Amino acid sequence: MTSTTTAALELRAVDMHYGFVRALDSIDFQVSQGEVVGLLGDNGAGKSTLLKVMSGAHRPTSGTILVNGHETTFHSPSAATAAGIQMVYQDLALVDAQDISTNLNLGREILRKGPLGWLGVVDTRAQRKRAEKELDRLGVRTAAMTRPVEMLSGGQRQVVALARSATRVTGESNGVLLLDEPTAALGYEQTQQVQALIRRMADHGIAIVLVTHNLPLAMDVCDRIAVLNRGRKVADLPTAETDNDQLVGWITGARASMFA
Template sequence: MTDNALELHGVDMHYGYVRALDGIDIAVRQGEVLGLLGDNGAGKSTLLKVMSGAHQPTNGEIRVHGAEKTFGSPADATHAGIQMVYQDLALVDAQDIATNLSLGREILRKGLLGWLGFVDHKAQRRRSTEEMEKLGVRTAAMTRPVEMLSGGQRQVVALARGATRVFNDERNGILLLDEPTAALGYEQTQQVQALVRRLADQGVACVLVTHNLPLAMAVCDRITVLNRGRKVADIPAAETENDHLVGWITGARPSMFASEEAA
């Protein structure tokens, strides 16, 4: 039995004559934070979309906890235990924290009112409070509208919503994070960084796309670099440094797999 939560083997993605991904092999283990780095156009977003079921690869294989999967839609990936936290957060600003955490899994009231679709807001607030405590997250009151939160608090709510959907009794799932700190200041970035690390410590596999190299070095266990649709580096974060990462990102440093490509 493999301890890899998510594996991609030989994944290609073609848009007509354009090859956005070229033979990508990636694996992320349970409880690991994998940093996915690369310049604009390197293929990071495309790869996230393949992982999340938004795009179907032209070729290649996807495995979740060792079982081969075919995703026809993001709903298929969600059913397999994969959650995507988008850069725009996809929160409902006018609704409170508890409602945002419960989107798609609302608790209905008992009896006729539940049959008519009335939501039990008190029960949702209790569940949301318990889930945030389990994650070790402290934010505003569950009744506070999201539009009244700071950027860091909003990002934490979005991360927590994804995290609560990948926890289960048998094994924890996979969380895909697209630039979670792009619009945040230093203190807010530290808050998000701590939450990502805490999720990994609780067994969640995280794939983190970021342009923030200090963040990647601080929070990631392993880093994969893409350049023009190809994987050019895959290395433990403790065994590399910023200058090497910049070299792989820009193409100034040779690919770690140059001999394989030549063959």
């Protein structure tokens, strides 16, 4: 984990109300560059709501959001993206009929030079070279760049989605990846593949927030774990200082909050 004095993403006293329902209650949360923070909790604990606040999909009722120490307000997901925050949803948002290279380059296509470029013709060869270079840097091995996504396994599809987001937050200033249950529909070997990629992305300086119900995955891959229960943060500590039984206690409410 990279040690930094300023968090890549920090939330201070964030509240989220839906009418009389308080989905988030004064949440403090942060993740630093090169750190993987697990966000755990039962269904309805507030994990998805907190991710939506981080990704700009929802504006909090109150509270402060800071990116690299600078206070900001996200009016939309595109504003969060511009700030270096990428969300990887469970549905992956891949174009099944297109190949791996095209999916990795969505939204940042390389156009041909000259008149063909003026007409919007894509330079597929240049895109494949860039995609291969980026995957090599992340240590990712998938199928050939020309293979349609619909022909990939579940694990390969997840790797493509993660790698696509990772390439958008790496560069001169590393960003933040928000992962929503990335291994929910995967088997053991595919989960191990995704887990290894998450750690490699962190090693490249990316800050990662991992929402998962998979406790073994959280214990293996996360540097720190935060637990939500009914919209309140009840635990936040280094993974090495907790265990499975403690986490289950906080998730179910059988264990008292660290902040009571």
